Amino acid sequence: METAGQKPLVVWALNISVVVLVLLWIFPTLGLFVSSFRTGEQITASGWWSSMFPAEQTVQLRAADPDDNRIETSAGVFIVEGNIFEGGDTLTIDAWATSSRDLGAFAAGETADLGDGETLTLEADGSYVWQGDEDQLSGRGQRIFVDATVPPEFTTNNYGFVLFDEGNSEGMAKAFFNTLTVVIPATIIPILIAAFAAYALAWMDFPGRALLIAAVVGLLVVPLQLALIPLLSLHNAIGIGKGYLGVWLAHTGFGLPLAIYLLRNYMVGLPRDIIENARVDGATEFQIFTKIILPLSFPALASFAIFQFLWTWNDLLVALVFLIDSSGQTTVMTKQIVELLGTRGGDWEILATSAFVSIAVPLAVFFMMQRYLVRGLLAGSVK
Amino acid sequence: MHPALLGLMTIIVGVGGCVGYFYGANLFLDKVLFPAKGPNAGRNINRANIIRPWIFLFPALFALGLYLAYPVFATLRLSFLERLPGNEYAFVGFENYTKMFAEPKFVEAMKNNVLWLLVVPAASTALGLLVAQLTDRLKWGSIAKSIIFMPMAISFVGAAVIFKLVYEARPEDVAQIGVLNHLYLLFGGDSPQQWLTIPFWNNFFLMIVLIWIQTGFAMVILSAALRGIPEETVEAAVVDGANPFQIFFRIKIPQIMGTIVVVWTTITIATLKVFDIVFAMTNGQWETQVLANYMYDKLFRANDWGMGSAAAMIIMLLVTPILVWNVYNARKEMR
Numbered sequence: 001m002e003t004a005g006q007k008p009l010v011v012w013a014l015n016i017s018v019v020v021l022v023l024l025w026i027f028p029t030l031g032l033f034v035s036s037f038r039t040g041e042q043i044t045a046s047g048w049w050s051s052m053f054p055a056e057q058t059v060q061l062r063a064a065d066p067d068d069n070r071i072e073t074s075a076g077v078f079i080v081e082g083n084i085f086e087g088g089d090t091l092t093i094d095a096w097a098t099s100s101r102d103l104g105a106f107a108a109g110e111t112a113d114l115g116d117g118e119t120l121t122l123e124a125d126g127s128y129v130w131q132g133d134e135d136q137l138s139g140r141g142q143r144i145f146v147d148a149t150v151p152p153e154f155t156t157n158n159y160g161f162v163l164f165d166e167g168n169s170e171g172m173a174k175a176f177f178n179t180l181t182v183v184i185p186a187t188i189i190p191i192l193i194a195a196f197a198a199y200a201l202a203w204m205d206f207p208g209r210a211l212l213i214a215a216v217v218g219l220l221v222v223p224l225q226l227a228l229i230p231l232l233s234l235h236n237a238i239g240i241g242k243g244y245l246g247v248w249l250a251h252t253g254f255g256l257p258l259a260i261y262l263l264r265n266y267m268v269g270l271p272r273d274i275i276e277n278a279r280v281d282g283a284t285e286f287q288i289f290t291k292i293i294l295p296l297s298f299p300a301l302a303s304f305a306i307f308q309f310l311w312t313w314n315d316l317l318v319a320l321v322f323l324i325d326s327s328g329q330t331t332v333m334t335k336q337i338v339e340l341l342g343t344r345g346g347d348w349e350i351l352a353t354s355a356f357v358s359i360a361v362p363l364a365v366f367f368m369m370q371r372y373l374v375r376g377l378l379a380g381s382v383k
Numbered sequence: 384m385h386p387a388l389l390g391l392m393t394i395i396v397g398v399g400g401c402v403g404y405f406y407g408a409n410l411f412l413d414k415v416l417f418p419a420k421g422p423n424a425g426r427n428i429n430r431a432n433i434i435r436p437w438i439f440l441f442p443a444l445f446a447l448g449l450y451l452a453y454p455v456f457a458t459l460r461l462s463f464l465e466r467l468p469g470n471e472y473a474f475v476g477f478e479n480y481t482k483m484f485a486e487p488k489f490v491e492a493m494k495n496n497v498l499w500l501l502v503v504p505a506a507s508t509a510l511g512l513l514v515a516q517l518t519d520r521l522k523w524g525s526i527a528k529s530i531i532f533m534p535m536a537i538s539f540v541g542a543a544v545i546f547k548l549v550y551e552a553r554p555e556d557v558a559q560i561g562v563l564n565h566l567y568l569l570f571g572g573d574s575p576q577q578w579l580t581i582p583f584w585n586n587f588f589l590m591i592v593l594i595w596i597q598t599g600f601a602m603v604i605l606s607a608a609l610r611g612i613p614e615e616t617v618e619a620a621v622v623d624g625a626n627p628f629q630i631f632f633r634i635k636i637p638q639i640m641g642t643i644v645v646v647w648t649t650i651t652i653a654t655l656k657v658f659d660i661v662f663a664m665t666n667g668q669w670e671t672q673v674l675a676n677y678m679y680d681k682l683f684r685a686n687d688w689g690m691g692s693a694a695a696m697i698i699m700l701l702v703t704p705i706l707v708w709n710v711y712n713a714r715k716e717m718r
Contacts, residue, residue, distance in 0.1 A: 018517050018527050025531045025595070028545045031562065035548065044553070047560050181389070189397045196405055197443030206436040210717055212444075217713040219451045221706050223656050225675055226695045227450055229688055230457035234449075244389060248397075253450020256443055285435055286409040314538030316659045321683070334540040338663050341544065348548060348560070355544035359537050366536035370529065377600065378607050 032359075035352040037154040043348045057150045058103055059091065063120070063130050063141035070137045078137045084144055085126035091148035096122050104147045114142070158353040170343070170350075172357045175336040179313060179358070181244060182323065182332060186251035186312045187305055193252070194259030195301070199289050201260065202267040203275055213264070219257040227254070228321045235322065243330065247323040254318070255308045262307075262380055266300035267293060303376025306369050310362050333358035401442065408438045455699065461692035479689040489694070491670055492677040495586055496701075499657065499673065502587070504650040506594045508643060511601025515609055516631060528606065532599035539596070539659030546592045547664060550578040582670040589671060592660050597653065601646045608642040609635060648705050655701055674698055 034048045042051065061084045070078040085091065095104035098112050098120060106112050108124035118132035120142060130142055162172050200206075201213055227250070235246045270293065278288045294301075312318075316334040323330050331339075337354055344350050366373065412434060413419060417427035462479055464472040483489045514531055518524035534542065551561030552575040559565040564575040579585045612635055620634045636643075658675035665671045667680065674694060682691035 022527045032545045185393045192401045193442045196439040200436040200439035204436040218710045226458045227454035230454040253446045359541045362536040
């Protein structure tokens with residue numbers, strides 16, 4: 001706001017409203033991210049937002065087996081001594097109880113009266129003394145309910161299971177590589193084809209050029225939905241069928257209008273002198289293109305490469321139609337996640353982790369190459 | 384062969400093939416067909432230069448024609464045919480269309496699509512404009528913009544999972560793990576709701592996902608447009624005593640109207656084709672069907688190519704005004 005500089009209140013309001021918007025936007029993704037580091041039990045026990053803070057939890061523990069561990073201190077008086085945290089995590093005891101009906105009845109260091117002279121004392125470090133007669137100190141160990149503050153706990157086991165577990169038939173490792181196999185050729189090939197065409201449309205003079213540019217602009221918005229059946233029939237007819245070759249070709253075709261449009265707009269803005277001088281010096285068009293135009297167009301090439309990468313990596317429809325056959329061997333991550341939504345609908349640790357595996361790579365690319373992405377968007381839409 | 388190896392080979396063959404084609408075709412043109420020497424050198428150079436653009440254009444034109452232009456006509460043709468057993472087709476005129484219009488699920492998809500088209504572009508553009516304006520003079524504005532832009536990189540399917548967790552409902556007596564139900568109970572709701580199964584309103588819960596993704600796009604473009612406004616116009620308004628709201632609505636908005644329209648139409652096209660979100664979250668159940676998913680159902684579940692193609696043509700028909708408008712603008716610009 002223009003007057004913001006003068007009014008601290010307005011500045012505050014401005015900052016706060018942007019903070020709210022940013023939190024609103026990142027909150028859903030953060031939920032998935034945090035959930036992917038929690039166990040299934042933790043996820044169903046509490047909302048992910050509470051996992052970031054230490055949580056009050058009641059843990060049920062048991063004193064040692066009295067029949068094996070009791071010691072007779074004086075006639076008819078037995079005690080069992082030990083530490084309830086033995087063989088487990090040491091917790092900070094806020095309060096404890098011997099019955100689930102009055103949780104938190106005693107503080108650490110207090111002695112609980114269990115009736116008929118039977119007592120139990122629990123210290124803050126977890127050591128206890130359980131005292132009583134022979135009958136009372138028999139059978140199973142006394143139950144102790146400890147209210148403890150549990151620090152936030154996260155695990156990377158979900159990622160191990162989803163990515164590296166050989167026995168997990170719904171793992172993401174295979175789908176990850178399939179996606180990669182689709183994406184790389186589907187990103188590189190259209191760039192190359194489009195670059196040549198864009199150069200011709202930008203710097204060569206021939207009849208029908210304006211018409212072709214208009215056609216490219218028109219094709220920009222043609223929904224690829226129309227291409228599904230005719231091209232699948234065509235692929236089947238010429239023997240490509242469903243498979244990688246088909247999906248590479250399809251992505252190439254669908255990506256070309258934007259590629260040509262972006263690259264042409266960029267190349268047209270290159271200085272005319274350089275190209276004219278090269279022509280005068282006797283360079284062939286092919287040389288001008290490879291030695292001058294391509295290196296100068298790097299920003300536009302990078303912009304389109306990011307678009308095409310994000311689009312092919314995140315695509316579901318084209319892969320469903322042109323790639324994934326009934327064997328399921330060529331499934332991609334998006335398809336795998338849709339399957340998991342059906343079969344593992346409630347297992348959020350699996351869903352969240354699988355989804356995050358597929359999101360992580362585009363996010364990394366996004367943050368590293370944001371500059372080019374923004375530039376590409378601006379070149380592609382604002383005129 | 385291992386797919387990764389196949390992929391690598393494709394890159395080598397594809398890239399090598401492309402480079403080889405362009406290099407070879409140019410060489411052939413200059414050295415063999417019309418060599419730039421001998422008695423006809425001058426004429427040959429001219430002839431070569433007439434042909435050369437088409438060598439550069441050929442692969443792109445071929446792919447564009449085959450993968451985008453041809454399917455429009457092929458789908459149009461299919462929409463008038465009915466597939467018979469044994470790969471036979473019969474001409475049925477507009478029967479596919481009339482059958483489709485009579486189907487409740489199609490009417491539902493049309494209604495929902497109209498709703499999506501009314502809400503998503505408007506909401507995304509407005510929110511994008513709001514964020515662009517708010518972050519304009521902020522020190523940490525670029526970080527804020529980065530975060531709001533981030534969903535652009537997330538797939539629709541990933542976003543579907545993210546928002547399914549937000550909308551998750553658990554039985555009443557256990558802890559709610561979906562933040563929406565958690566807040567709903569916190570603010571006095573009586574019992575956890577299955578948000579995606581509440582007809583009519585569930586459409587909006589699906590739309591939120593697309594708005595969440597598209598707002599960043601609108602913001603980036605509108606932010607650049609706002610920066611492009613000449614300082615003097617704003618300064619003049621300040622001198623004349625205009626308040627910030629007047630400056631925004633009377634001075635800034637009119638100057639970036641062209642950009643707003645471009646953003647609006649771009650998001651409209653994305654909305655029209657929305658498929659993955661509905662496919663992954665509800666698959667059109669509970670009255671959330673949309674055209675693209677309806678078409679997918681017809682084509683690949685019901686195997687009815689006629690009606691599926693008819694549905695695709697409806698999408699094409701809805702895109703056509705924007706297509707014409709874009710082409711018109713592009714031509715105007717080139718003059």
